[in-house]
Amino acid sequence: MKCNLGIDIGGTNIKIGLTDENHGLIYKDSFPTRSKAGSEGIMSDIKEYCRKLNNEYDIKHIGVGCPGDKDDANVSILTAGNLPFRNVPVVAELASIFDCCNIFLENDGNCALIAEWLVGSGKGCNDMVMVTIGTGIGGGCIVNRDVLRGLHNDAGELGHFVINLEGPDCNCGQKGCFEQFASATALIGYVKKSVNENPGSILAEMSEEGIDGSTAFKACRAGCNVAKEILSVYGKHLATGLNGLKYIFAPELIALSGGITKEGDTLMEFVIPHLLDPERVKISSLGGDAGIVGASLLYKFSDYYLSLRKK
Ligand SMILES: [Zn+2]
Structure with missing residues (x-):
């Protein structure tokens, strides 16, 4: 074969x-x-x-x-x-x-x-955007059934448009980029700050074993209101960037990938209320493959x- x-x-x-x-x-x-x-x-x-x-x-x-x-x-x-x-x-x-x-x-x-477009959640789309949420935010765009490449193949740095001029410094040289608010690193930052402010919370207890992108979700599922509050803020920030991408690219689909998307419905529960077009945002279907x-x-x-x- x-x-x-x-x-x-x-x-x-x-x-x-x-x-x-x-x-x-x-x-x-x-x-x-x-x-x-x-x-x-x-x-x-x-x-x-x-x-x-x-x-x-x-x-x-x-x-x-x-x-x-x-x-x-x-x-x-x-x-x-x-x-x-x-x-x-x-x-x-x-x-x-x-x-x-x-x-x-x-x-x-x-x-x-390319995988997500040809065989995954974006199959059949003429235009789609994939947002990869990890240490930073990356991704790529299919425009008119081709990969958007840009000068030096550098297009698709979707984490580096500014959503808050007063935001933290970004290693790209700007302040307040999307990834400063909605990457896994940003979420971990929110958890650390909150643990200091709420030492008696379920979140603080769970954080004793170390904090990663899944800590807030685990605490939320265990009924922690502090974690729920953090995820509400995080979901709003993520949705703000995704709404911007909707206007820039007018894609048929925005597919989300990266470790945090393993949280599935728990993640989307906090993002969907802030999306302008929730029908067009989905978690990618191929995962780590x-x-x-x-x-x-x-x-x-x-x-x-x-x-x-x-x-
Ligand atoms: Zn940046």
């Missing part, structure tokens, strides 16, 4: 997936990213895994997703977030294993967007990637 390979290179794990001709995920696995081994060690692990897969499967196309910057021809990773990658010719390295395959490289956010599925489908944009190599 012919299939397509998607590789998602992340700072913590390397995820590997195979999709069939109907874009269904037929195989997935992951292994830790050996950051201490440097880019050579990491690429060696990936190539070893690929050799094994290439012996077992008839792999037609290959896509790689990772954070960071690529070269102009989009065949090498120049820098990659917290990965120890400096000018690594990923496409050439993988081509040494898969000599007759097309191999394409894309940032991880666009891979997730979006990166590998999207990478395996990059070949659908082969004209674009090959045109970069000719420049």
Whole structure:
């Protein structure tokens, strides 16, 4: 059976997936990213895994997703977030294993967007926006059935429009960006502040084991009014940004992804009351598989990637 390979290179794990001709995920696995081994060690692990897969499967196309910057021809990773990658010719390295395959490289956010658009909650949409809520807020946009790329492929930084001029400093150089109010980091900040002010609350008790993006939701489900109050504020901030995106892009769908969306209905309960168009905001359907599925489908944009190599 012919299939397509998607590789998602992340700072913590390397995820590997195979999709069939109907874009269904037929195989997935992951292994830790050996950051201490440097880019050579990491690429060696990936190539070893690929050799094994290439012996077992008839792999037609290959896509790689990772954070960071690529070269102009989009065949090498120049820098990659917290990965120890400096000018690594990923496409050439993988081509040494898969000599007759097309191999394409894309940032991880666009891979997730492509997956969600082609086979997830955005299937059939002409225009959609995906908002990824994590340490910051990222995402991407499908405009007129194509990925919105912008200069240097930098479009889709959806966390950096200002929603409050008096807000906190952002590492992009502005003040009061959307992500300063609605990222998981922002939510954790609200929890920390509230725990100090309400030491006897269920939230404070639950925070003793450490605070992450799920702490406020757990406390809320346990009946904590302090947590409920925090989530009301957080939900309003998140909805404010999503309402802005609705006006900027007029998408058929705004799909939400990232760790916080695992909270599902509990999250949406606090966001929906503040949305101008709640019918068009949904939690993405592919979850943690979006990166590998999207990478395996990059070949659908082969004209674009090959045109970069000719420049
Ligand atoms: Zn910013």
